Amino acid sequence: SQQGEEDPQALSIQEGENATMNCSYKTSINNLQWYRQNSGRGLVHLILIRSNEREKHSGRLRVTLDTSKKSSSLLITASRAADTASYFCATGFPRMDSSYKLIFGSGTRLLVRP
């Protein structure tokens, strides 16, 4: 089963508005990452928040993490049409063989209308 589940599954907003996407997970995490995927393309890493952090900013992105509720949110402020994409949260787990496992949620499809 998916570790992370995003909510909503789809979001349509007007350019200039803020977009908020939520992610819930089930087990304890080491960190949580957000990725973006343009239609039919690979994923691009956006931001990482460690388990001992509560909030992090990167440009127009703001990520919060509430480990007591096992949830995270991604806020995109002043959205642009170019922000149209699917957004995924992923929980990260280091492993003994030095690999790193990411478990992805099912994503939120964001449409920003010009």
Added chain:
Amino acid sequence: SQTIHQWPATLVQPVGSPLSLECTVEGTSNPNLYWYRQAAGRGLQLLFYSVGIGQISSEVPQNLSASRPQDRQFILSSKKLLLSDSGFYLCAWSVHELKRTGGATFYNEQFFGPGTRLTVL
């Protein structure tokens, strides 16, 4: 700078035919490599990962196999495709060493290729 390539970009294959998807990474050495599958409108499922040449770990039982014949080459294969093998296949790489930030937090970003859209008919 590092780049990751996948080919082909799209593929249509009949049921029962073999499969070979290739992924190569440039600009880095000894990367960890990953194969994911993404069903339509869904998240990513990790299929295989490799921490070195010839080292393959499988995450889920399936009809597919992976190989790493060279340091920066990762191949996904099947002897006989099933309808359920259709999907979007993504290759990713990360640096081998885990990054450490304050305390005991280890993390690594993964960098994804452009993907291969496979349709099995």
